[in-house]
Amino acid sequence: MNPISSPVSIQDQQPPQQGFSIDFKRIVARAIQFWYVIVISLLTALGIAFFKNRYAVRIYPVTASILIKEKEETAEGRLLYNNPLVSGFRNYLNEIYLIRSYPMIERTLTKLNFGVAFYKEGNVLTTESYELPFKAYVLNKSKNANDAFYFKWISKDKYELGVHSNEGIGVGRKVFLFNDTIDYQGLKMVFLLNEPLTEAPSEHQDQLVFTYTEPSTLAGSYISRLGVNWAEEGAGVMNLAISGSNPSKEIDFINGLIEQYQLFDLEKKNRVASRTIDFISEQLEGITDSLRHVEQQLERFKNRNMLTDMSVEAQRLYSKLEGIESQRAELIVRNNYFKYLSDYLKQSKNLDQIILPSSVGINDGILSSLIQNMVGFQLQLKLNNRTENPLANELKRKIDEIRKDIVESVKNQQSTDNIRRDYLNKQINDIERQLSYLPVAERQRISIQRNYSLLENLYIFLLQKRAEAGISKASTTTDIEIVNPPMIAGGPISPQPSRNYMMAFVLGLAIPLGAFVLIELLNTKVQSKEDIEKVISIPFIGGVGHKSTENNLEVLSHPKTAIAESFRALRSNLNYFLGKQNKSVIMITSSISGEGKTFTSINLASVISLSGKKTLIVGADMRRPKLFGDFNLKNDKGLSSFLSGMASFEEVIQKTSFPNLDLVSGGPVPPNPAELLLTSKMTQFVTDAKLQYDFVIIDTPPLAIVTDAFVISQLADHTLFLVRQNYTPKDLLRTAEDFYRSGKLKNISLVLNDIYKSGPGYGYGYGYSYSYGYSYGVGNSKRGSEYYS
Template sequence: MLDTKDFSFFETQNNFDFKAFFTKVIGYWPWFIVTLVIAFTVAYQVNIRKQKIYGVSTTVAYKEENNPFFTANTSLVFNWGGTSDQVQNLTTTIKSRSHNEMVVKELNYFIEYLRQGKYNLEDAYGEVPFYININKNFPQITDQLINIKFLSPTEYEISINFESSKVSLLNYNTEVLSSTNVVIGEFKKRYKIGETVSLPFLNWKLELTNNPGFYDGSTHIVRFANFNGIVENYKNIDISSDGKGGGVLQLNMQGTNKARMVDYLNGTVNKLISRQLEAKNQFAKNTIAFIDSTLVAMEGQLKDTENELKVFSLDKNIYEVELGGEKYTDKISDLDVEKDVINRKLAYYNNLKSYLINSTDYSKLPAPSVAGIEDPNIISNVSKLTALSAERSAMSYAVKNDKQFKDFDVQMDALKRVLLENISAAKSAIQYDLSAVNRKIGLVENNIKKLPAQQQELVKINRKYDLNKNVYNSFLEKRSEADIVRAANLSDIQFIDPAKDTGGGLLGPKTSVNYILALFMGLLLPLIFIFIITILDNTIKNTDDISRLTTIPILGVVGKNPGKSNLAVFEKPKSALAESFRSIRSSLQFLYKKQQSGSKVLMLTSSISGEGKTFSAINIATVFALSEKKTVIVGLDLRKPKIFQDFQIENNIGAVNYLIGQKSLEEITQSTSIPYLDFIPSGPIPPNPAELIMGDSMKEMLDELKLKYDYIILDTPPVGLVSDALELTPFCDATLYVVRQSITKKDMLTLVNNKHKRGELKNISIVLNGFENKAKYGYGYGYGYGYGNYANGYHENEEPKNPIVKFIKKTFKK
């Protein structure tokens, strides 16, 4: 039946031992050195292979510039619109594909000028003595290194290594991809500087820069890059806005070539300025185009009227005919001009209304002022609608963000509704003015009808001529104003600080960061590995582990055996290992003093095989024998005997032969090379080892041994595997349970605890075997041994095998 004592594992709690973990970390110091060396080597190799990274920036401002020619007397008003969201739109434009395509094409940035660096190809833009002027009507080879070597001041050689029979071509003007066949191998050909290169895969002229320097004999590399890839790289330009001034933007670029970045930043801003000014002048262009078309028609009408007046004046005294009618001519002309102005306003309103209802593109609307409309609401709203429409059309090639398009559409719809309401209100007022003018004209016309026929005819002709002349002159004046406005327009985008190479701007590589990262990784990786080992390792590491898991006393601590033989105490009696066994002997003698006099029987057992039970039995027996106490070792591991090998004795006969009655005690007892120490091997492996140990013959053998020896050491099987050792407990004065560092599992002590609490193992103590303090570079034998230089002279010093440990020990000795 199970005893309540079997559940003793509830009495202990497994907590993480930080002290043991720290000790283990120190013990694995070579791992840290190796990982640190590897990490720093990798960091060094990365640092020397990285190219220097520079940062270049330019600052621009968006500020709506008023045209200096917009005065109170100027009848034309052109307004590009409000400033709301213009900075955001500007940022979007800078990052747009279409804008960057224009800049890349204008700067020919798809042509890469390279040089072979120590570890990789480097950007040599601005440093080569030449530039490539390509013929954009023909395709060029892409992604292929073209070597250029100057053979003389006037001649150079092109060499290309073709690895495939077909190469890709790209026409950088039309962006059409194609391919052509070539001969595999190295292609070479010589050309004069400035000579046209016309090949199926290459079309250019190589020109020298203004100051080429010494270039004779130099070698350079050119490559035509993927156009879309280059554009995509420049789309990632960093843009930040000034927190204090919302209209100020800073454009930042990072790269390996400052000259290339300076030219690109300035180029992209100049392109922005020209595009924005062009959009700003769009309203003026629309107005000029409308006026020009109107002037052509008016000029024809004016000529026809002049011809009609000439024909009428023939054979007539014009001054006599005019007499009496001139007062009506001036009056009717003024009224006709007033009526024409009203009619032009009505016509503009009707056309504008139809345009707003039926069209979606409002970028070509003329200024309302060409029709004499001076309503500031209509002028401003038409201007804003034109600007929004033009901007939306431009963005359709730049972004694919439906939300932004919807925002534009919402704004334009709102403006359309406001304009339609303004048109309705304005037309109502104008209709009233038109009726009033028509009434005045009717009265004057009635008076004219009372004049003679010739005077009526002359008034009619003069009336038509004056009207056409006034309208023509009015449009000429407005066209002149439009030209002045367009010429005087300023871009709303202005340079504050153009990009410039001032000699600084180095950003990287940040070698210190890589070294810090190497230090971090070099320490972290082994630490993580040691932590994993510690978590997964469930073995006994030190006496603290034993004390936490059991109340059984610890009799001693035995260090790791540095030799190959188990006769460690006999071979090196002054070693630290021998002293640890002498300490166990002293502790055992203290235990025996509490018992009656006579021979003492000591049993050694363990949980499993390999924990050093036999090693401990031999050396404990040796220290007793060296103190001139008659000692015998009895090999009672009848299932797996091996102690006889250490004494180089045959295992033909032994304890088994005595237990089955074949041999006497004298016949199975054999002397060893150690004085006062005898040995009884286990003998042949029996079929029933447990029954032999339980028999009466075992008691008889031990009784005989007590008569001859002072100490009897029993080497028994592991108690965790078989029950043989438990049968010997009644005959023993003390039991040593051997626990080995990094071998014995912590859970195994639960078995010993249970057997001890049930009384199956009496007078039991624990010996920690194979203990090695890895936190030191020497051995830490014993229970409190390992005093370093303070132990010199007390026992033999064992030189460590590790050469690094030897060096450290010698260094500390000095």
């Protein structure tokens, strides 16, 4: 035991750090002590990693790249694909959402027949069998139909179906022929062989599980696994990626998705051309009859009047009138289109099928841009409206705003056309006034010829536009091209054996170590000298080990044990606090009961008496007197008897069976123990005791429960404050520190009692070894508050 320096004054003491921190040395010591827990944890984690690597389904990545070509529009100019404006029905920023939309994925799954799947059941894993020599197609499904069956290929033209259950093929087992349409358990379906066979291959005769899932239900899974992104900023290449357990199936899915995306692109373009042709054809139907009627009228007029050529003046006026009528014909087409556009915006909900103004010769950049934007947003809304997409409401709002802008633009165009029409009508009126001077026959011919020219110009113009739309439809190609075909991108991405083993190793260590840290954090009891020094500034005088028996006379019964030696060290360290005093009164107290005050009082007094000093043990706990029981003495007279004046000092002294060691028990329990201690009789008692004894050891009640020890501390030369390892709450140390710094407890030192854990992190080691080769260590037997009452 190292010597302990004399304490300095309370005013010179610096308050220690408040609060408790993690003691990593203690955690390491606990980990070393329970090494087998760490080993078991590591083996368990590595075992789980092994089974995961062995039996987990391999997941393979499949990637592909497509190019979305940039278009050039002669009317609106060249727009870059990554511009937020729409160019030719395409907003390139929305392509990622379009290709991952529910309708697009569902359409692909339906085309590929992915709703049908066959699985092979194993002892541990169930894996999908994809490339089989037969296929199944579900033609119709009733509301309550089963969707899982057992399938077995039994011969070259026969197979067997049964209802899937945990017991195997049960009720409903039937044999069917390939290529026959069957109705079974609510499903109308057909099983087809890929090619005729002479017999069923043996490798395909295992029992399989046949399932059917609606493509609409299956779409969500593929959308969540499908990754789509641009190759880089400023590039028109889009990367597609998906991961799955069957790379062949995922390759087919990517191929099918690209094919459906190309078809969607073609359909979108052809839809506009088809509606343009239909619109022009409707216009031509009305003009054709009128043109035929006027043509016949002109022919009859010529035959009746025998007119072959017009006069020079008539020819001049007619030519002038023909040019004006040509302009009127253009205005008629424009007016018909604006009327169609206004009615379409009011009545139709399929705004993506609108006819572009350029299709009928209206080359207005603003109107065309507005319509293209609206069509683009409408297409995007249709592809995302079935999902809970937060962009849907925003798209609807934008469409409504564009619709209003288009209506306003149409009104402006009509106002401009009305001005032109009024001007043309004025010119026509002037020419008609000049025609009135011509002969009647020529005037009539010019009038008929004028109607004919107007209808003929309209007819030719519409025929030209319809031919252009037809050529455009016939020559339409998709803007989607494959850059890199779907392929497996390396080995399996899951499971990753090395990563799994590394994670297992880390977790195998982290879990037990984390548990040790958690135990440390949740442990609110004092464990070590360091725990004490972090909170209080009371001098530390020494430690006492754990006793293995119920006998409190440890020093007297077993003087050669490590516990007896720790009390000898405690006796030696007291000299540094007591100095050269010949007579000393030592008070022993603690915060709560069960921390070993009685045990410490008895054994400290015993070790002092063994050194030849006359020692008196005083049981000042008059509420629960029990010191007498360890020495087989009586309690009929004691301290309470002396303080109440019912017995003299000599009468309360009881001789023990050990030399130099006497006892004053607590005596009969008085009704007012605290008041008795406050009387002058207590001072007299201590004075009388010091006259007859070298050391007086006073055992007191706990401070946190009663105040008796504060009264006695004024009469003591030194106070030993007990803290019990793994028993005393850490929060009570702050209470002791408050008593010390406030001066309620003076000349105090602290004893760590019942040390049964020592070594790294526990801050205090003790032991005693004799030179005869026999070592007395600390036992690890039962601990209990009844041993240290």
